[in-house]
Amino acid sequence: xxxxxxxxxxxxxxxxxxxxxxxxxxxxxxxxxxxxxxxxxxxxxxxxxxxxxxxxxxxxxxxxxxxxxxxxxxxxxxxxxxxxxxxxxxxxxxxxxxxxxxxxxxxxxxxx
Amino acid sequence: xxxxxxxxxxxxxxxxxxxxxxxxxxxxxxxxxxxxxxxxxxxxxxxxxxxxxxxxxxxxxxxxxxxxxxxxxxxxxxxxxxxxxxxxxxxxxxxxxxxxxxxxxxxxxxxx
Numbered sequence: 001x002x003x004x005x006x007x008x009x010x011x012x013x014x015x016x017x018x019x020x021x022x023x024x025x026x027x028x029x030x031x032x033x034x035x036x037x038x039x040x041x042x043x044x045x046x047x048x049x050x051x052x053x054x055x056x057x058x059x060x061x062x063x064x065x066x067x068x069x070x071x072x073x074x075x076x077x078x079x080x081x082x083x084x085x086x087x088x089x090x091x092x093x094x095x096x097x098x099x100x101x102x103x104x105x106x107x108x109x110x111x112x
Numbered sequence: 113x114x115x116x117x118x119x120x121x122x123x124x125x126x127x128x129x130x131x132x133x134x135x136x137x138x139x140x141x142x143x144x145x146x147x148x149x150x151x152x153x154x155x156x157x158x159x160x161x162x163x164x165x166x167x168x169x170x171x172x173x174x175x176x177x178x179x180x181x182x183x184x185x186x187x188x189x190x191x192x193x194x195x196x197x198x199x200x201x202x203x204x205x206x207x208x209x210x211x212x213x214x215x216x217x218x219x220x221x222x223x224x
Contacts, residue, residue, distance in 0.1 A: 032212075036215075041220075042217070042218075043202055043216060044202070045215070046215075049212050088154055090213075100211065102154035102155055103154060105154055
């Protein structure tokens with residue numbers, strides 16, 4: 001079982017729709033969760049971080065964390081073509097190790 | 113300001129060359145990281161420096177040699193690389209006591 005799992009996609013949504021990206025992780029001791037956006041040929045850009053169960057909103061982005069289900073998601077409201085990218089879920093899986101484990105990423109395509 | 117800079121942006125080298133990648137941050141972060149990313153794959157952790165000391169080496173071949181001369185600077189020395197080492201090399205940094213990592217733009221390395 002992979003430590004951090006994401007559906008590779010592509011996830012295709014029409015412009016203006018809500019895009020829902022999901023991630024599961026295997027280490028119950030994980031404490032920190034991150035979503036990065038990566039455009040083709042560019043480096044990952046931090047979108048959201050979340051540490052506690054529940055929702056965290058920042059503009060059009062909402063991260064949701066459920067530690068009991070070992071599940072973290074990212075919702076993108078009013079999706080724009082410029083949101084088309086690969087979204088990487090990252091988890092700090094080992095307390096004190098200060099290193100992130102990345103999922104393989106979900107490619108999002110927003111159709112104009 | 114969450115800027116991490118990397119030089120050069122692109123590097124082409126032969127298998128007998130010696131070259132270095134440079135990473136710099138002036139955010140006062142005390143942890144710095146090297147990642148390697150192949151096409152359509154997530155970043156793979158190579159090295160972690162914490163307070164200028166090497167804290168994690170992910171069994172990286174000795175032809176990659178990291179160096180942290182001071183708290184703002186991180187180098188990756190390359191020697192006798194193989195064509196399969198061609199990839200995007202990413203540097204990241206994080207504040208003391210936090211997991212949030214900020215990535216530089218990367219160096220695209222091609223080994224001929």
